[in-house]
Amino acid sequence: MENTAPAKKIMLSGIQPSGDLHLGNYLGAIKNWVERTEEFDNYYFMADMHTITVRQTPADLRRRTLQQLAQYIACGLDPQKNTLFIQSHVHEHAELGWILQCYTMYGELSRMTQFKDKSQKHSENINAGLFTYPSLMAADILLYQADYVPVGEDQKQHCELTRDIAIRFNNIYGNVFKVPEPYIQKVGARIMSLGNPSSKMSKSDPNGCVFLLEKPDDIMRKFKKAVTDSDTENCVRFAPSEKPGVANLMGIYSSITGKSYEEIENEFAGKGYGAFKPAVGEAVVETLRPIQEETARILADKAYLENVYKEGAEKASYLARKTLRKVYKKVGFVER
Ligand code: TYM
Numbered sequence: 001m002e003n004t005a006p007a008k009k010i011m012l013s014g015i016q017p018s019g020d021l022h023l024g025n026y027l028g029a030i031k032n033w034v035e036r037t038e039e040f041d042n043y044y045f046m047a048d049m050h051t052i053t054v055r056q057t058p059a060d061l062r063r064r065t066l067q068q069l070a071q072y073i074a075c076g077l078d079p080q081k082n083t084l085f086i087q088s089h090v091h092e093h094a095e096l097g098w099i100l101q102c103y104t105m106y107g108e109l110s111r112m113t114q115f116k117d118k119s120q121k122h123s124e125n126i127n128a129g130l131f132t133y134p135s136l137m138a139a140d141i142l143l144y145q146a147d148y149v150p151v152g153e154d155q156k157q158h159c160e161l162t163r164d165i166a167i168r169f170n171n172i173y174g175n176v177f178k179v180p181e182p183y184i185q186k187v188g189a190r191i192m193s194l195g196n197p198s199s200k201m202s203k204s205d206p207n208g209c210v211f212l213l214e215k216p217d218d219i220m221r222k223f224k225k226a227v228t229d230s231d232t233e234n235c236v237r238f239a240p241s242e243k244p245g246v247a248n249l250m251g252i253y254s255s256i257t258g259k260s261y262e263e264i265e266n267e268f269a270g271k272g273y274g275a276f277k278p279a280v281g282e283a284v285v286e287t288l289r290p291i292q293e294e295t296a297r298i299l300a301d302k303a304y305l306e307n308v309y310k311e312g313a314e315k316a317s318y319l320a321r322k323t324l325r326k327v328y329k330k331v332g333f334v335e336r
Contacts, residue, residue, distance in 0.1 A: 011040035011183070012146035014047040014087065017064040018054065019203030021071050023210040023284065027188035027255045028152030034076035036150065042082040043144050043316060044072060049087045049094065050137070053130040054122055066305055067295070071212060073308070074294035085312030087140065092320035096139035097132075099327060103169050104135045108161055114154070121204070138162040141180050143320040148183040153190040154200060156182050173330040177323075188255035194226040197244040213292055216285045223249075223281030228273045236268035236276050246273070253280045256287050 013033060015025055033044060046065045065086060072084055087093055109115065109131055119126045129136075141149055141162050149159050159182035166177040191201045193208025201209050210219055229243040238261040240247040250264050259267070268276045298305065329335065 008039070008041040009147035010043065010144055010178075011036060011148045011150060012043040012045075012141060012144050012180075013150050014045040014050075014140060015068065016047045016051045017061060017068045018051040018056065020064065021068060021212045022201060022203055023212070023252065024152065024191040024201035026075065026212055027191050027252065029150060030072065030075045030077070031188065031255070032150045032183070032185050033082075037076075037078065037081050040148070042077075043085075043146070043319075044077060044082055045085050045087045045140070045312075045316070047087050047140070050133060053127065053133050054118065055125060067299060069305060069309060070295045070298040071291070073298055074291045075212075079308045079312070083312050083315045084308055085316045086309050089309065089313035090143075090316050090320050092143055092317065092324045093136065093139055096143055096320075096324055096327060097136035099331065100138050100142070100165055100169075101132050101135040103165055104132070104138070104161070108164070109134060112161070113157060134158050134161050135165070138165045142166055142177045143323045144316070145178040145319070145323060146180045147178060149180050150183040150185075152188075153184060156184060176326055176330055187251055191252060192244065192248040194222050194248075197227055197248045210284060212288055213295065214288075216289070219285050219288070220278065220281045223277050223284065226277055226280075228277070234272040236265055236271070236273070238265065246276075249277065249280045253283055256283050 011033070013029060015021065015029065021030075033042065036042070046068050048061065048065050051061060069084060069086070072082075073079060077084060112134055115131060115133070118130055122130070137158050138161065141159075142165075149155075149162075151159060159180070163179050163181075166179045170176055170179070193199050193201050193205050194210070195205065195208035199205070199208075203209055203211075207222070210222055226249060227245040228249070229245050236246060236250070237243065238247055238250050250261055253259065253264055254261060268279070
């Protein structure tokens with residue numbers, strides 16, 4: 001019988017293997033990917049080309065890239081249902097990245113908050129790649145004609161620039177690119193540092209950051225020490241501007257357990273932070289336990305991992321090639 005099911009929409013995203021994956025990456029991005037597996041045609045990659053905008057130790061980058069792939073799978077991304085690949089294995093990213101740099105404006109790139117933050121943090125190495133990074137990210141997305149890009153809140157600006165680049169290109173050359181939409185969930189899109197709830201959780205602040213492969217005791221210690229608030233109310237109540245630390249912990253707990261803020265308030269009514277903080281820690285430890293075990297098991301099987309990323313690159317290249325061929329023709333390159 002003929003297959004008449006409509007084609008699934010395409011979902012695509014990536015994470016830089018510039019550090020170990022943390023709870024922000026998991027709750028802001030990966031968990032969302034896993035939950036949407038059946039609904040979409042999925043492409044997820046290790047954004048290794050992006051990481052060299054900041055100096056990396058080569059052996060660490062290689063190890064973290066493979067570890068990140070093992071973690072994607074351990075978090076629930078089935079390689080049979082998701083195309084998992086390493087960005088640098090599909091050379092079309094670099095090629096379309098160059099072309100899109102010629103359709104991205106200097107002013108646009110100068111407004112990117114990630115560029116401003118990173119050029120402050122790495123003032124000794126403000127290289128051209130750090131500046132044009134969003135054009136490469138646009139290429140990552142547009143190569144696959146992605147409909148949705150599931151990311152955390154901090155990547156929204158880059159996704160919006162991708163849309164602007166796609167629209168600009170399409171206005172000149174006709175309908176070449178699908179104009180993608182960011183796919184950002186309500187809870188978990190911006191996990192804050194446990195030590196400083198006014199800045200986002202990030203690997204550059206290891207005390208406020210919970211890594212997916214961290215030992216349970218260390219995770220519990222970080223949650224017990226988490227900053228709550230300076231008032232004396234000692235009451236679990238969702239009030240982000242008054243109590244950002246408590247709101248952040250409630251967001252983490254809600255994202256993991258699926259409970260609403262009201263349910264959480266009721267659960268901890270009269271119990272105070274002394275009971276709440278370890279309860280959030282335990283929920284995180286129990287979520288991460290099977291992921292940690294699975295990661296160790298997968299990492300031990302090098303042949304399996306190699307098979308996954310090779311097949312992934314082959315499938316990804318098929319789509320990427322198609323788009324790049326069209327782009328080359330449109331901009332006027334002679335066919336070879
Ligand atoms: P990266 O590697 O910084 O982060 C990966 C994903 O994790 C999300 N995230 C967070 N979500 C919630 N709370 C946090 N504290 C938190 N920290 C990180 C990010 O929003 C992101 O979804 N430029 C991208 C990588 C990239 C990409 C792409 C993404 C390259 N090409 C194409 C999508 C599509 C980046 O640096 O994310």
